[in-house]
Amino acid sequence: MTERREGEVELTTDPAGLPPDGHVVFIGRIRSPWTSREECPRNMAQARERAAPASVEVAPDYRPGLAGLEGASHVAILTWLNRSARNLIVQKPRHALHPKGVFALRSPARPNPIGLHVTRLTGLDIGAGILTLDAMDVLDGTPVIDIKPYYASTDSVPEATVSKSE
Amino acid sequence: MTERREGEVELTTDPAGLPPDGHVVFIGRIRSPWTSREECPRNMAQARERAAPASVEVAPDYRPGLAGLEGASHVAILTWLNRSARNLIVQKPRHALHPKGVFALRSPARPNPIGLHVTRLTGLDIGAGILTLDAMDVLDGTPVIDIKPYYASTDSVPEATVSKSE
Numbered sequence: 001m002t003e004r005r006e007g008e009v010e011l012t013t014d015p016a017g018l019p020p021d022g023h024v025v026f027i028g029r030i031r032s033p034w035t036s037r038e039e040c041p042r043n044m045a046q047a048r049e050r051a052a053p054a055s056v057e058v059a060p061d062y063r064p065g066l067a068g069l070e071g072a073s074h075v076a077i078l079t080w081l082n083r084s085a086r087n088l089i090v091q092k093p094r095h096a097l098h099p100k101g102v103f104a105l106r107s108p109a110r111p112n113p114i115g116l117h118v119t120r121l122t123g124l125d126i127g128a129g130i131l132t133l134d135a136m137d138v139l140d141g142t143p144v145i146d147i148k149p150y151y152a153s154t155d156s157v158p159e160a161t162v163s164k165s166e
Numbered sequence: 167m168t169e170r171r172e173g174e175v176e177l178t179t180d181p182a183g184l185p186p187d188g189h190v191v192f193i194g195r196i197r198s199p200w201t202s203r204e205e206c207p208r209n210m211a212q213a214r215e216r217a218a219p220a221s222v223e224v225a226p227d228y229r230p231g232l233a234g235l236e237g238a239s240h241v242a243i244l245t246w247l248n249r250s251a252r253n254l255i256v257q258k259p260r261h262a263l264h265p266k267g268v269f270a271l272r273s274p275a276r277p278n279p280i281g282l283h284v285t286r287l288t289g290l291d292i293g294a295g296i297l298t299l300d301a302m303d304v305l306d307g308t309p310v311i312d313i314k315p316y317y318a319s320t321d322s323v324p325e326a327t328v329s330k331s332e
Contacts, residue, residue, distance in 0.1 A: 012227070022311075089228065118323060
């Protein structure tokens with residue numbers, strides 16, 4: 001591992017150059033109002049504050065996989081954040097006091113660049129492959145690799161805490 | 167797409183055989199009490215009922231990425247469910263009334279076989295790369311591809327609903 005800046009640490013071997021353990025296929029794309037990193041919200045809380053709806057466009061082959069999703073009020077969407085570095089194992093986010101390990105952060109720069117976004121499903125057109133969402137915190141065109149119904153019984157933990165001082 | 171059984175539908179082209187749009191690397195493995203599909207809980211609710219702790223073993227290169235995770239009470243773990251078919255776009259789960267699209271199900275058989283598991287973090291040994299979890303609903307040895315701190319502010323939606331009749 002080599003030092004980067006301000007306590008950041010790179011992996012010796014970049015996961016982007018490692019032999020694949022598995023491969024992903026893109027099932028669709030995010031359509032969002034955000035076309036530059038500067039304007040893109042940094043998380044779903046910021047995205048909701050902007051009150052800008054977004055959507056997922058599901059590729060034709062995968063649209064039959066949406067049948068029954070009209071019964072879900074919320075979905076968990078997994079995106080593939082392929083513009084981000086994969087080798088930053090310790091990172092110092094802007095405005096953070098101390099560097100942190102990547103697995104203690106929601107940074108898009110991760111060994112496997114997968115984003116997890118919990119959103120409200122405000123509309124569904126299965127024939128057109130369009131899911132309308134209340135908000136989204138990634139750039140327009142970001143690939144989507146999975147969509148899951150959100151179950152409050154197992155996915156919602158209102159009492160969960162993350163210490164700010166760590 | 168070709169019909170399978172009981173309303174199930176296969177994709178014409180199996181994602182397992184498509185050219186990769188991206189690749190994943192395994193950052194660790196789940197250690198769980200479950201060594202056969204028959205005994206493995208079908209979801210996190212069932213896993214919690216069995217009151218059997220589990221853990222994640224993070225591979226040595228990725229252990230520095232755990233720094234700071236001690237501040238999180240809960241984590242979202244992404245697993246790679248590589249024993250499952252990737253071409254079942256419409257599925258009829260056992261005990262379900264009607265077939266459903268894969269994106270309306272939490273089935274491990276998905277175009278990208280990624281599992282999402284929200285768990286309580288009951289212990290953390292960064293040097294040994296061990297996260298102790300309250301429960302886990304996948305087989306022992308299942309590869310792990312990401313670990314994220316769980317934020318109640320954006321990840322918890324207690325009022326989310328999924329209609330049973332759909």
